[in-house]
Amino acid sequence: MTRLPDRPLEDSRSDPSSIQEAGYRFPYHYIPRTKADGMHQSVTLRWGYLYLSYLRFLVRRLEEYDFDSLLDVGCGDGRFLFEVAVKFPDVRLMGVDSSERAILLARAMNPWAEFRCDDITRPTQAHGSFDIVAMIEVLEHIPPAIMPAFVAAVHDRVAAGGRLIVTVPSHNLGMNPKHYQHFDLESLIRTVSPGFALAESFHLNRKSRLPRMIDRLLTNRFVAVREPHLLAWWLGLYERRYLEATASSAMRICAVFTRTS
Numbered sequence: 001m002t003r004l005p006d007r008p009l010e011d012s013r014s015d016p017s018s019i020q021e022a023g024y025r026f027p028y029h030y031i032p033r034t035k036a037d038g039m040h041q042s043v044t045l046r047w048g049y050l051y052l053s054y055l056r057f058l059v060r061r062l063e064e065y066d067f068d069s070l071l072d073v074g075c076g077d078g079r080f081l082f083e084v085a086v087k088f089p090d091v092r093l094m095g096v097d098s099s100e101r102a103i104l105l106a107r108a109m110n111p112w113a114e115f116r117c118d119d120i121t122r123p124t125q126a127h128g129s130f131d132i133v134a135m136i137e138v139l140e141h142i143p144p145a146i147m148p149a150f151v152a153a154v155h156d157r158v159a160a161g162g163r164l165i166v167t168v169p170s171h172n173l174g175m176n177p178k179h180y181q182h183f184d185l186e187s188l189i190r191t192v193s194p195g196f197a198l199a200e201s202f203h204l205n206r207k208s209r210l211p212r213m214i215d216r217l218l219t220n221r222f223v224a225v226r227e228p229h230l231l232a233w234w235l236g237l238y239e240r241r242y243l244e245a246t247a248s249s250a251m252r253i254c255a256v257f258t259r260t261s
Contacts, residue, residue: 026109053238067162076102081113098119129157163257163258171184196259199257199258
């Protein structure tokens with residue numbers, strides 16, 4: 001088996017080559033660009049704190065489990081596995097996605113993990129079984145007609161007694177054009193049944209006016225606040241006050257299932 005490079009460090013300052021290598025965590029050479037309205041050299045993501053809040057939540061949940069392997073189904077560009085690799089350096093990691101472009105990005109940004117461009121519903125695609133299988137914002141992208149086959153394929157990747165971790169957008173949100181459906185907890189349970197039993201569930205990212213207002217203050221057409229301490233303060237405040245939600249206020253649902261058959 002080909003040896004994968006070492007896992008990422010949170011900071012690397014031992015020598016100039018390590019500093020340069022750490023810089024390639026993000027393709028920064030692509031930041032400066034020209035468009036019809038002039039030159040641009042900044043990148044902002046208004047919903048970045050939302051994304052980070054539930055990524056950090058998921059990593060904290062993983063700390064509660066004993067596992068040696070994790071498969072990320074629908075891994076996209078591999079950001080979730082990046083966070084897992086930092087926290088769990090000895091765990092076997094694999095990401096699978098049907099998008100070749102996404103897998104190329106994942107491999108470039110995460111050379112220490114294994115990534116495959118596959119359709120997991122094809123019988124010829126065997127990846128083995130894993131203690132944990134994650135599907136982070138995936139089920140909403142699956143056409144309902146093939147959902148049973150997709151879930152059955154995911155079931156086969158979960159080791160006996162293993163866990164399936166799922167996040168999906170709540171039906172409290174308006175339908176995204178990229179999605180086939182949104183969920184409440186009951187419809188999510190129906191979607192992954194049979195073969196899994198719900199172990200725990202969480203309603204996340206409470207809908208509220210204040211975060212939306214701060215969104216617009218921090219990132220708008222005139223200014224994009226990039227001061228690290230200020231953004232870290234806002235992320236911490238958001239996690240303390242708005243990450244936990246109720247069924248009627250959540251923008252996202254996280255559910256952990258155990259394999260039962």
